[in-house]
Amino acid sequence: MYFNSSSDELSLIKFQDWNNAFSSKKSAIAKRFSDEFIRSFHLATEKDRGYTEIKAWTDESFTNLNWERDEKNIEIINLKLDNPIFPFTYRKFTITYLVKIPNEKFTRYGFNGDTKLYLKDWLIAPARYENKGFIAYPNENIDDQTNALSDFKINLTLPNNYYLNSNLPITENEGNHFVLEGEKFLDATLVISKENEFTKYKNELIEVSSSLKSDRISDLQKVLAVDKLTRFVHEKLGNSSVSKILVTEEDYDKNPFYGLNQLPAFLSPFPDDFLYEIKFLKTYLNNYLKANLHLNLRKDNWIYDGIQVYVLMQYIEENYPDMKMMGNISKLKILKSYNAVNIDFNQQYNYLYMLMARKNLDQAVGEPKNRLIKFNEKIANKYRSGLNFKYLDSYLGNNIVENSIKELIENNSNCACNQYELKYILTKNSPKKIDWFFDTLVNSRELIDFRFGKVKKNDDTVEVNIINKTKTNVPISFYQLKKDSIVHQEWIENIKTDTTLVFPRNEADKLTLNYFNEIPEYNLRNNWKSLKGFFSNNRPLKFNFYRDLEEPYYSQLFYVPEFEFNIYDGLAFGMNINNKSLLNKPFTFSATPFYSSNTQSAVGKFTFMYDSNVRTEGKLYKVRYIVKGSQFHYAPEARYTNFSPIIQFFFRDPNFRVNKSEFIQLKQLYINRENSPYILEQNTENYTVFDAKYGNYQSEGTKHYSFLTDLQVANSFGKLSGEVHYRKLFENNRQITLRFFAGTFLYRDTKSDFFSFGLDRPTDYLFEHDLLGRSETTGIYSQQYIYAEGGFKSMFDTRYANQWMVTTNAAFNIWNWIQVYGDVGLFKNEYSKSKFVYDSGFHLNLVPDYFELFFPVYSSNGFELKEPNYGEKVRFVVTLTPKTLISLFTRKWF
Numbered sequence: 037m038y039f040n041s042s043s044d045e046l047s048l049i050k051f052q053d054w055n056n057a058f059s060s061k062k063s064a065i066a067k068r069f070s071d072e073f074i075r076s077f078h079l080a081t082e083k084d085r086g087y088t089e090i091k092a093w094t095d096e097s098f099t100n101l102n103w104e105r106d107e108k109n110i111e112i113i114n115l116k117l118d119n120p121i122f123p124f125t126y127r128k129f130t131i132t133y134l135v136k137i138p139n140e141k142f143t144r145y146g147f148n149g150d151t152k153l154y155l156k157d158w159l160i161a162p163a164r165y166e167n168k169g170f171i172a173y174p175n176e177n178i179d180d181q182t183n184a185l186s187d188f189k190i191n192l193t194l195p196n197n198y199y200l201n202s203n204l205p206i207t208e209n210e211g212n213h214f215v216l217e218g219e220k221f222l223d224a225t226l227v228i229s230k231e232n233e234f235t236k237y238k239n240e241l242i243e244v245s246s247s248l249k250s251d252r253i254s255d256l257q258k259v260l261a262v263d264k265l266t267r268f269v270h271e272k273l274g275n276s277s278v279s280k281i282l283v284t285e286e287d288y289d290k291n292p293f294y295g296l297n298q299l300p301a302f303l304s305p306f307p308d309d310f311l312y313e314i315k316f317l318k319t320y321l322n323n324y325l326k327a328n329l330h331l332n333l334r335k336d337n338w339i340y341d342g343i344q345v346y347v348l349m350q351y352i353e354e355n356y357p358d359m360k361m362m363g364n365i366s367k368l369k370i371l372k373s374y375n376a377v378n379i380d381f382n383q384q385y386n387y388l389y390m391l392m393a394r395k396n397l398d399q400a401v402g403e404p405k406n407r408l409i410k411f412n413e414k415i416a417n418k419y420r421s422g423l424n425f426k427y428l429d430s431y432l433g434n435n436i437v438e439n440s441i442k443e444l445i446e447n448n449s450n451c452a453c454n455q456y457e458l459k460y461i462l463t464k465n466s467p468k469k470i471d472w473f474f475d476t477l478v479n480s481r482e483l484i485d486f487r488f489g490k491v492k493k494n495d496d497t498v499e500v501n502i503i504n505k506t507k508t509n510v511p512i513s514f515y516q517l518k519k520d521s522i523v524h525q526e527w528i529e530n531i532k533t534d535t536t537l538v539f540p541r542n543e544a545d546k547l548t549l550n551y552f553n554e555i556p557e558y559n560l561r562n563n564w565k566s567l568k569g570f571f572s573n574n575r576p577l578k579f580n581f582y583r584d585l586e587e588p589y590y591s592q593l594f595y596v597p598e599f600e601f602n603i604y605d606g607l608a609f610g611m612n613i614n615n616k617s618l619l620n621k622p623f624t625f626s627a628t629p630f631y632s633s634n635t636q637s638a639v640g641k642f643t644f645m646y647d648s649n650v651r652t653e654g655k656l657y658k659v660r661y662i663v664k665g666s667q668f669h670y671a672p673e674a675r676y677t678n679f680s681p682i683i684q685f686f687f688r689d690p691n692f693r694v695n696k697s698e699f700i701q702l703k704q705l706y707i708n709r710e711n712s713p714y715i716l717e718q719n720t721e722n723y724t725v726f727d728a729k730y731g732n733y734q735s736e737g738t739k740h741y742s743f744l745t746d747l748q749v750a751n752s753f754g755k756l757s758g759e760v761h762y763r764k765l766f767e768n769n770r771q772i773t774l775r776f777f778a779g780t781f782l783y784r785d786t787k788s789d790f791f792s793f794g795l796d797r798p799t800d801y802l803f804e805h806d807l808l809g810r811s812e813t814t815g816i817y818s819q820q821y822i823y824a825e826g827g828f829k830s831m832f833d834t835r836y837a838n839q840w841m842v843t844t845n846a847a848f849n850i851w852n853w854i855q856v857y858g859d860v861g862l863f864k865n866e867y868s869k870s871k872f873v874y875d876s877g878f879h880l881n882l883v884p885d886y887f888e889l890f891f892p893v894y895s896s897n898g899f900e901l902k903e904p905n906y907g908e909k910v911r912f913v914v915t916l917t918p919k920t921l922i923s924l925f926t927r928k929w930f
Contacts, residue, residue: 086138187212345422606634
């Protein structure tokens with residue numbers, strides 16, 4: 037039965053059938069998986085994917101109704117009515133449909149063999165009608181289905197020996213037959229399992245059915261914890277409009293408390309009861325808020341996130357005020373010098389938000405949820421939203437924020453609402469203007485950064501210059517300290533530019549801004565001034581092993597052992613010295629002297645880098661200036677010295693969800709190579725090259741496209757090249773990879789092939805590739821394959837082109853990571869005719885771009901498998917650089 041509670045006549049009704057999103061590899065959820073480099077859904081068999089098959093849709097007179105799935109989104113259904121439903125009247129429909137549930141491995145919801153069935157977002161549900169339109173969203177695996185409030189009555193018969201749990205009250209239970217009923221619910225969640233994983237907890241406030249796992253605390257401890265936590269949430273948020281909340285392990289695993297979940301249980305530095313409480317509270321709050329506060333889950337999800345984190349922070353402050361971010365690790369004396377070990381538990385929220393702000397990848401917390409990149413959606417924006425509420429609470433005081441949240445929930449527990457309702461309530465309850473909260477903290481990505489300018493102290497007063505570096509008009513907290521005790525505190529408003537203020541001296545010896553990190557500020561290192569003298573404002577130097585969080589009162593240097601390998605230097609051991617904290621900073625440097633075990637001499641490398649983030653609207657988001665150099669051996673007992681200033685421009689689509697990036701790089705390269713009797717190239721010891729590149733990359737799990745152009749200008753040559761790379765995973769799980777390369781010399785005044793185009797491997801005179809044996813022409817190290825220039829795998833008598841080269845490389849998978857490849861090319865050398873070559877073989881694509889093997893079969897050389905020295909023809913790709921390997925895991929987050 038559909039009731040029209042609006043004042044409009046409805047001749048079309050939208051329904052959401054999210055289960056049907058799993059029926060196609062072109063659906064929104066399939067696209068989302070691909071964007072995040074998750075290929076399991078695309079590679080899944082039909083039995084693991086789900087669908088909804090509608091058998092009949094009729095009205096009260098059993099007349100078939102006109103319905104159709106949306107052209108763009110197969111999980112949205114449009115029901116067209118010949119006779120409209122008038123305001124405040126109802127119409128009865130009957131839908132008969134078959135639901136095929138997907139495997140839980142995609143979203144944690146679905147079937148797990150024959151032991152468990154977790155049903156969430158599985159029914160066809162009416163979309164919410166609001167502001168003369170329906171809110172119907174495709175399923176993008178971000179738990180933001182916005183249904184209309186509905187009444188449910190479910191009759192369910194299960195096989196014997198199966199248990200049922202649900203967010204709906206179970207009104208009848210006779211053997212294996214159940215009746216579930218509930219009014220004004222957004223959805224019906226059912227968990228059917230062979231083992232009863234749930235425990236029921238009930239007090240006079242709420243009933244909770246929980247499957248959270250914890251073998252490290254007793255059942256009594258769980259009972260006491262659940263009772264304590266439900267009472268705490270009731271105190272902070274008020275009465276629940278529903279009598280039962282479901283808290284599941286799957287819900288927590290889908291949205292864990294990031295930080296706590298990163299270590300295995302036996303390494304956990306947190307007390308067992310604390311871990312259980314945080315897990316329960318986070319999951320309970322999430323489900324409590326969605327059951328009691330009916331916002332648009334896509335547009336206004338920041339309110340859910342903000343309240344959840346804000347209440348979590350309150351719970352820590354009231355119950356675990358001494359808890360540190362690293363838990364019991366803070367008690368280890370050997371780690372006492374690390375700021376990350378010493379900061380309070382609640383301070384981690386600001387650092388995790390700042391991680392993205394320093395990368396210039398932060399997004400407004402009011403941005404629709406489906407437009408957030410994964411790290412922001414899962415972590416940074418959640419934490420920033422909570423920090424925003426904490427900031428406002430510190431500014432207003434008197435529990436105004438807490439009481440306003442209670443009022444919002446109480447007023448809207450049985451109806452839909454939006455952020456404007458929250459704004460109205462907060463504004464009504466606030467004695468001060470708070471427009472900045474929504475204009476700046478919610479609906480923009482403007483940064484907050486205040487610092488001290490000149491400070492003039494007198495006997496009775498202090499004259500303070502406060503500089504607003506980002507011109508963001510928000511209040512800032514000001515403190516005066518004496519021996520680390522607060523002697524004065526106040527909030528300062530309307531600091532739009534540089535402002536000089538006068539305060540009583542109060543015998544203070546230090547001035548600070550944002551002392552308790554109430555404000556999500558971009559840089560905390562410029563927030564203090566000592567009144568003891570000029571030299572007291574200098575930061576002492578602190579050395580730490582590996583990395584640490586920024587520490588405002590110190591200048592930090594980090595050291596970490598490092599090694600590199602090539603056959604000339606052997607295993608080179610060194611110590612890297614750098615200033616790279618866990619958060620990006622504008623200027624960084626890194627210097628690593630190595631000891632070469634083969635040559636028993638010193639080698640090394642250095643990098644100085646300055647990042648200028650561009651915060652204005654547009655595609656350009658970063659300009660990077662680099663000066664780098666290195667010295668290693670390129671041949672036996674022969675060194676090369678490489679020095680290059682570089683400027684890079686990075687571009688990204690304003691919609692950060694689009695996996696598209698562009699760059700322009702301008703580099704001047706200075707090379708000096710010592711003479712070596714093992715190297716035959718003439719006049720290649722000293723050279724300079726100006727290199728200009730443009731790259732365009734669009735990459736996701738099922739498709740990759742890149743375009744690169746390269747212009748090189750030197751005294752003895754000028755050359756221009758370009759390449760296009762395309763990879764596509766088809767719906768039948770076959771993958772094709774295509775690459776096209778073309779390059780030509782603009783001019784050339786050298787007899788050496790050192791600067792020529794390489795057919796099967798570049799000479800790498802720009803020193804851009806990690807070659808294990810840079811000058812090797814025979815042996816295992818000469819078989820290292822580099823994706824560059826000609827891209828051939830077979831080696832021919834003529835391996836270089838000094839006029840022009842055009843090649844095409846293709847590969848096609850025949851089973852999982854086993855591919856067949858084929859290359860064709862045409863190239864020309866001076867005084868020779870153009871030459872056509874080809875090769876083919878098998879490619880073991882074990883870890884794409886990181887570890888691969890190529891086995892030639894047939895080429896212009898003939899049938900290569902018959903060759904007696906076939907092992908010398910096998911090519912390999914190997915990556916040993918940690919930074920490159922780490923990108924394999926981080927690309928899905930950023």
